[in-house]
Amino acid sequence: MRHPFGKGASMKPVWAITTAIALLIAIGVVSSTIRAQQDDTAVARQKRDQLRAFYTAPPVIPHEAYANDPAECAYCHSDVRETPHGTTLITPHIEFHSCAQCHVRAASELGSPTIQSANRFQGLETPNDGHRWSEISPPTVPHRTALREGCLTCHAANSPYEHLRCPHPERSQCYQCHVAGGSEFEVTFAAR
Amino acid sequence: MNQTQSRREFIRDSAVAAAMAALSAGPRAIAAEIPMPDRLTWSKAPCRFCGTGCGVMVGVQEGKVVAVQGDPEAPVNKGLLCVKGYHAGAALYGEDRLTTPLIRKNGSLQKASWDEAIEAIADAIMADPATFGIYGSGQWTIPEGYVCMKFLKGGMSSNHIDPNARLCMASAVTGFISTFGVDEPSGCYDDLDECDTIITWGNNWAEMHPVLFSRFIDRKIAKEKNGRSNMQYIDMATRWTRSSEFADHYIPFVPQTDLAIANCICHQLIKRGKYDKDFVEKHVRFKTNDGADVDLEGYRAFLEDYSPEAVSELSGVSIGHLELLASIFADPDRKVVSLWCMGMNQHTRGTWINNLVYNVHLLSGKIGKPGSTPFSLTGQPSACGTCREVGTLAHGLPGGRVVTNPDHRADCEKIWNTKTGAISETPGYHTMAMFKAFNEGALKGMWVQVTNPAQTIPNLNENMNNAANGFLVVSDVYPTATTEIADIVLPSAMWVEKNGVYGNSERRTHQWFRAVDPPGDARDDVWQVLAVARRMYEKGFEGMRDKDGNFLLAIRDQDGNEIEAWKWDLFREFNVDRALFTEYRQLTLKKHKDVAPYDVLAKERGLRWPVVQNATGDWVETKRRFVGGEDPYVEPGRAIQFYGAAAGDSRAIIWARPYEAPPEVPDEEYPFWLCTGRVLEHWHSGTMTGRIPQLRNAMPKAYVEMHPADASAINAKPGDMIRIVSRRGTITLPLYNGRAKPERGAVFVPFFDETKLINRVTLDEYCPISKEPDYKKCAIRLEKVQA
Numbered sequence: 001m002r003h004p005f006g007k008g009a010s011m012k013p014v015w016a017i018t019t020a021i022a023l024l025i026a027i028g029v030v031s032s033t034i035r036a037q038q039d040d041t042a043v044a045r046q047k048r049d050q051l052r053a054f055y056t057a058p059p060v061i062p063h064e065a066y067a068n069d070p071a072e073c074a075y076c077h078s079d080v081r082e083t084p085h086g087t088t089l090i091t092p093h094i095e096f097h098s099c100a101q102c103h104v105r106a107a108s109e110l111g112s113p114t115i116q117s118a119n120r121f122q123g124l125e126t127p128n129d130g131h132r133w134s135e136i137s138p139p140t141v142p143h144r145t146a147l148r149e150g151c152l153t154c155h156a157a158n159s160p161y162e163h164l165r166c167p168h169p170e171r172s173q174c175y176q177c178h179v180a181g182g183s184e185f186e187v188t189f190a191a192r
Numbered sequence: 193m194n195q196t197q198s199r200r201e202f203i204r205d206s207a208v209a210a211a212m213a214a215l216s217a218g219p220r221a222i223a224a225e226i227p228m229p230d231r232l233t234w235s236k237a238p239c240r241f242c243g244t245g246c247g248v249m250v251g252v253q254e255g256k257v258v259a260v261q262g263d264p265e266a267p268v269n270k271g272l273l274c275v276k277g278y279h280a281g282a283a284l285y286g287e288d289r290l291t292t293p294l295i296r297k298n299g300s301l302q303k304a305s306w307d308e309a310i311e312a313i314a315d316a317i318m319a320d321p322a323t324f325g326i327y328g329s330g331q332w333t334i335p336e337g338y339v340c341m342k343f344l345k346g347g348m349s350s351n352h353i354d355p356n357a358r359l360c361m362a363s364a365v366t367g368f369i370s371t372f373g374v375d376e377p378s379g380c381y382d383d384l385d386e387c388d389t390i391i392t393w394g395n396n397w398a399e400m401h402p403v404l405f406s407r408f409i410d411r412k413i414a415k416e417k418n419g420r421s422n423m424q425y426i427d428m429a430t431r432w433t434r435s436s437e438f439a440d441h442y443i444p445f446v447p448q449t450d451l452a453i454a455n456c457i458c459h460q461l462i463k464r465g466k467y468d469k470d471f472v473e474k475h476v477r478f479k480t481n482d483g484a485d486v487d488l489e490g491y492r493a494f495l496e497d498y499s500p501e502a503v504s505e506l507s508g509v510s511i512g513h514l515e516l517l518a519s520i521f522a523d524p525d526r527k528v529v530s531l532w533c534m535g536m537n538q539h540t541r542g543t544w545i546n547n548l549v550y551n552v553h554l555l556s557g558k559i560g561k562p563g564s565t566p567f568s569l570t571g572q573p574s575a576c577g578t579c580r581e582v583g584t585l586a587h588g589l590p591g592g593r594v595v596t597n598p599d600h601r602a603d604c605e606k607i608w609n610t611k612t613g614a615i616s617e618t619p620g621y622h623t624m625a626m627f628k629a630f631n632e633g634a635l636k637g638m639w640v641q642v643t644n645p646a647q648t649i650p651n652l653n654e655n656m657n658n659a660a661n662g663f664l665v666v667s668d669v670y671p672t673a674t675t676e677i678a679d680i681v682l683p684s685a686m687w688v689e690k691n692g693v694y695g696n697s698e699r700r701t702h703q704w705f706r707a708v709d710p711p712g713d714a715r716d717d718v719w720q721v722l723a724v725a726r727r728m729y730e731k732g733f734e735g736m737r738d739k740d741g742n743f744l745l746a747i748r749d750q751d752g753n754e755i756e757a758w759k760w761d762l763f764r765e766f767n768v769d770r771a772l773f774t775e776y777r778q779l780t781l782k783k784h785k786d787v788a789p790y791d792v793l794a795k796e797r798g799l800r801w802p803v804v805q806n807a808t809g810d811w812v813e814t815k816r817r818f819v820g821g822e823d824p825y826v827e828p829g830r831a832i833q834f835y836g837a838a839a840g841d842s843r844a845i846i847w848a849r850p851y852e853a854p855p856e857v858p859d860e861e862y863p864f865w866l867c868t869g870r871v872l873e874h875w876h877s878g879t880m881t882g883r884i885p886q887l888r889n890a891m892p893k894a895y896v897e898m899h900p901a902d903a904s905a906i907n908a909k910p911g912d913m914i915r916i917v918s919r920r921g922t923i924t925l926p927l928y929n930g931r932a933k934p935e936r937g938a939v940f941v942p943f944f945d946e947t948k949l950i951n952r953v954t955l956d957e958y959c960p961i962s963k964e965p966d967y968k969k970c971a972i973r974l975e976k977v978q979a
Contacts (some may be wrong), residue, residue: 014892053886054259056280060886068434068931069707100434101402104873104890109910110928113892113948115882121282124232124251125257133343146264 041163045126048161051106055122056144057101067100080158089159090153126167138177145180201910210788217290227911236263236797238694240331240594240687241875243570244268244401245696246277247797250709251469257281257688258397266797268381268700272377274402276875279750279884283686284708286883290669290683291712293700300903301681306723306760308711309680314727316663317348318639321735322838325626325635329642330572330579333692335772336641336717337578339745343725346608347735347744351595352635354586357579358623359650362962363537364568365580367546368603370961371554372844374592374783375580378721378817379565380698380800384408386563387529389424389520389729392967393549396932398434399872401533401569401697409438410597410671414850424655428453430489430535430867430968431897431934432665441516444935445970449507452542452851454548455498456556459520462492468557476833477843481850493581494848505865506851511894526629527563528553532570534830539970546851551846559830559844560819560832562937570697577695577702581785582776587619588775589945592783593618607778609738612814616955624956627655630662637663641717647877647949650965651956667717670879673946684717685710691769693793699814701787704797718772719763722747726758747771753957783836788813805867853889855957859936862971863939864902868954869967871931874944881943894945895928896974899936906976913977918970921952924977943967 011133063085066072076088091099130139151174152159155166204525232253239246252257273377293309294301317324323871326340332355344353368375384390384407397405415421427439427894428450436442445453445763447766459468478491486494499513520526530553536545547567550559570576583589590614593600601615608614621629627649629635659677666678669686689710693703725745729736738744739751747757747768755771757763770790780787780801788796792811801812802948806812806840812824818834820826826833834844858865873891874881881887896914908914908927916939917922925941934946941950955970 027575047253053279053282053884056261058885067850069269069436071564071833095410095414096272096404097410097438098406100872101398101406102272102278104275104886106761106886107889108892109930110895110926113882113888114894114945115878115888117883118287119282119285119883119885120287122256122258124253131386144261146261 041129044161044163049126052123053121055126057123060106061103064105065105067103067105068095070099073099079158080156084105089160090150090156092148092150094150115117143180193287197338198528200403210532213883219600232258232498234261235688235705235707236266237688237692237707238511238696238702238798239273240283240571240880241276242401243330243374243572243575243697243904244403245573245694245698245700245702246273246403246520247702248277248280250272250281250707255678255708256385257284257708263276263797264712268696268798269403269407272403275873275890276881277888279881279886280687281882282886284689284711284912286670286880288671288673288680288883289711289714290671292683292728293713294675294678294681296679301675301678301860306715307681310720310723310727312605312680313639313724314666314733315621315730316485317724318728318731318733319912320636320911321348321733322350323634323636324348324350325354325621325630325638325928326976327376327623327638327640327643327645328355328579328584328879329627329644330355330357330570331715332574332578332584332806333690333769334574334578334582334776335693336721336770336835337574337582337584338590338772338776339721340517340610340641341584341720342581342745343721345589345595346604346610346723347614347728347733349614349616349735351586351616351618352626353584353620354583355575355579356623356645357575357961358585358964359536359648359967360534360571360964361568361575361580361620362964363539363959364570365543366959367550368541370570370845370847371550372818372834372836373838374785376699376785377456377565377567377697378560378819379567380446380815381568382561382815383529383565385411387527387708388422388530389426389526391426391517391530392435393530393532393545394430395531395533395569396429396433396435396869397531397533397561397569400571400870402872404569405435405826414888424520426520430865430938431932431940433779433932435873438686441513443509443513443517445507445509448539448541448854448936449503449509449851450536451546451548451849452498452503452506452614453509453514453517453852454545454552455849456500456503456514457552458517458548459495459498460500461522461552461555462488464518466518466521467555468524471557473841473957474553475834476846477839477841478846478848480848482799486848491846496848498851502831504810514581517646521552521558524557526557526558527561528558529563530566531569534581535968538966539964540854540957540959540966540969541849542959542964542966543853544847544852544959546616547845547847550844551849554844554846558814562816564733565816566915568697574694577693577697579652579825581695581780581787586622589615589779591781592777592785593779603779603782605776608744609740610744611739614735624649624655624963624965627659630664631655631658633658633662635662637665639665639667640674640678641667644672644877644879647946648943648951649922649956650951650954650967652949652951655956656806663700668879669714670883672877672879673949678708682720683710683712683714684720687716689714690716691767693790695770696798697768699800699803699817700798701803702795702797703790703793705794714769715760716763717755718768719760721745722763722768723758739965784823832880844867854966856919856955856969856971858971862973863937864972864974865934865966866916866918866953866972867938868943868950868969869940871942871944875944876944878944878946891944894925894942894948894950896925897929897934897940898927898974899933899934899938900929902936902939903929908976915972915977916953916972918955919951921956922946923950923953939972948959 130142235559246264246269262271262273295304354555412423553566665680688707786802873887
């Protein structure tokens with residue numbers, strides 16, 4: 001069994017035992033924190049999923065909005081703000097100015113739709129948390145980064161998604177430790 | 193463990209081991225199972241919806257589409273889509289999807305077998321083949337349109353085939369052909385990236401071609417944020433839309449006066465001497481409206497009526513704005529793209545206005561240069577690829593050919609191996625004539641594929657009030673207004689449930705493979721036509737025999753062996769698309785509309801024709817047609833060559849087209865303009881998008897837009913019901929001001945709502961050259977419905 005602190009360490013036994021015990025306690029604390037977060041995460045993820053037809057679909061706008069003018073959207077969504085509708089999220093793609101191209105209202109002042117037929121579409125499910133090699137390893141990025149290059153929009157220290165708040169926002173090179181966990185597109189060029 | 197270990201060492205090692213065990217029991221288990229979406233595969237396709245032709249990635253899991261993403265490798269959209277594209281996968285799964293053939297018996301549609309349906313169709317056609325027509329679609333795939341051409345024009349010697357693209361792009365086509373001698377744009381989407389100015393001519397592209405809009409506008413805004421921008425967006429329109437929000441200049445004009453405005457720009461360019469003299473001398477000729485040749489002086493004389501003062505009076509556009517427009521084209525350093533779609537095409541002088549915008553660009557030399565081009569946007573995903581390039585029109589043949597030309601007929605008869613003279617030289621019914629004939633009984637049978645005319649034909653009360661009497665076969669995916677009056681309904685595969693090829697606005701031919709199975713008993717439209725053709729052949733219909741007595745629509749593999757593709761199981765196993773496309777491809781070469789081979793397209797996100805193989809064997813697409821160095825068909829040494837010119841002189845034609853008032857204008861009895869069109873969330877008649885919850889909830893029903901002052905004048909506020917009446921029909925709609933805003937004296941109504949058929953109210957007058965009706969202008973009166 002390899003000694004975690006290097007080969008043939010000549011550490012005093014008391015320090016070794018204390019360290020071992022501290023390590024065990026630390027693991028316990030980290031595990032239970034992760035477990036508590038996972039409960040909040042599940043709730044938060046559900047709320048988030050309801051706004052999307054499938055994982056990675058553009059969310060619908062759950063509130064009234066004058067969607068013609070992007071300046072109206074940016075008024076709230078260029079920063080984390082407290083509004084009557086809740087805490088806003090910064091858009092992860094401020095460089096796109098035609099917001100209404102992808103984001104439509106969840107409901108309309110025109111009322112309920114004329115066609116009432118149901119739809120059996122089942123969208124791609126949101127993946128679980130980023131995968132960690134060990135419980136204290138940096139998690140992989142469990143989602144596509146296309147159109148989400150601004151990590152801090154969701155992971156900032158004051159993010160409205162509490163469970164996603166990054167504990168070290170002062171570190172700017174996210175991709176140094178957090179790599180993509182899932183595959184990007186592997187395109188099929190052949191007939192089925 | 194070392195036998196010389198002391199007791200302390202043992203305890204230390206044990207504690208450490210315990211800690212390690214705690215750590216290792218965890219990570220070792222996690223490491224083995226990196227969570228990945230199960231069995232998720234992605235394949236490429238063009239989007240199902242508009243003529244932008246975005247590349248999408250379709251995510252399939254356990255035989256179902258579960259996600260759609262923008263394809264980062266697609267040059268058109270570079271990973272971005274619009275709300276319809278993102279939700280296109282859900283269009284397959286509405287619960288009332290058609291899954292069984294239906295035949296009307298005793299007044300109602302009953303479930304039937306495919307054999308029964310095919311038999312009934314074959315019998316009906318054979319009873320009177322000369323009175324049977326096919327109404328197709330700009331949403332047909334290329335193989336679908338092609339197989340119908342071979343079936344009807346080759347096999348039945350009939351030209352009664354026309355697509356719904358007649359109602360959307362016909363004026364653009366006749367505009368191209370009269371100005372350039374050949375159809376489809378010189379420029380491409382790259383010009384949107386290189387221009388500094390865009391002018392929209394009656395086109396709300398923020399909602400209609402959203403990805404192209406944001407491609408330009410995001411660049412413009414980014415540049416402006418840097419503080420050094422000369423970019424301009426000018427919106428010439430008849431109503432304030434989402435596009436207008438982003439414009440530097442919003443220029444409203446009286447409907448139809450676009451004709452005069454274009455002439456006014458040319459008037460000013462010549463008057464000030466600020467046109468491209470060199471370009472005009474080398475590449476342009478002038479003609480009067482009657483087609484007589486005329487010189488520049490004659491053209492200048494024609495333009496005398498179109499001074500800024502006169503045109504300002506007619507159009508309501510200020511002299512300042514008219515001068516602004518001219519100054520943009522007068523500036524030789526400005527790179528200008530003009531964009532248009534239905535505002536110019538659905539126009540009783542649609543051909544003329546297309547010519548006139550080309551005039552402006554030809555006179556100013558702003559064509560064939562990066563960032564400077566007049567660009568006709570196409571509405572449907574394959575109006576170009578299928579209707580225009582395969583020639584699925586009453587007068588058309590594949591590859592830019594026409595039925596009236598004996599050489600063109602001979603080319604097709606050769607490829608199709610028909611008997612000599614099989615193709616008729618008499619053009620068939622164009623769309624409006626076809627529906628009139630069907631309504632009156634002159635045309636006894638019609639097969640409608642991938643479109644919904646009972647909702648989208650103008651002046652429905654007059655043009656389709658008897659349509660239920662004719663023999664109507666409808667291939668579709670959901671119940672529609674058209675299936676409701678059909679005699680036979682054929683459940684069809686849609687989009688990625690079948691192989692396909694589409695061609696978008698910028699000449700990009702884009703192929704895809706089937707990704708999921710169609711539901712129930714739904715089958716490909718191509719198979720349906722092959723099955724009917726085969727049944728007719730078996731019943732002895734002479735036209736279904738080729739010159740050698742073999743089945744005309746035989747599908748052969750690469751070794752020449754026939755595949756019995758009229759049998760569904762065998763059809764599915766074989767790539768019939770590939771066989772049809774490969775045959776069709778031969779016909780694209782004559783007029784330099786070369787499409788790439790199927791197998792090349794299968795690996796690309798579309799390629800822009802002409803696609804030609806170079807010396808090293810690579811297939812190279814063409815960004816800009818007629819431009820030396822880019823278009824392989826331009827003679828060496830020439831910077832620009834309009835080689836399609838009918839006169840063979842490689843010159844484009846500037847036509848002296850006059851202003852002509854629309855046939856129906858507001859008057860005392862009907863004092864308002866009515867304009868109709870689309871909205872972002874819904875595609876055409878809403879059969880697909882209406883079943884997608886996110887789109888349906890965002891835009892649940894049709895409405896009428898009014899200028900606030902007009903609304904106040906009748907004491908109406910948003911939500912109030914307004915009755916709209918024209919000489920043809922009536923409709924009642926809620927007032928809504930949450931999207932766009934018409935000018936005073938005009939209203940707008942979208943046409944996607946199957947419970948609110950605005951086409952009962954619209955006018956069916958059409959451009960006499962293109963035969964395309966004007967959905968944008970007619971006269972109505974309105975009143976608030978008292979609660």
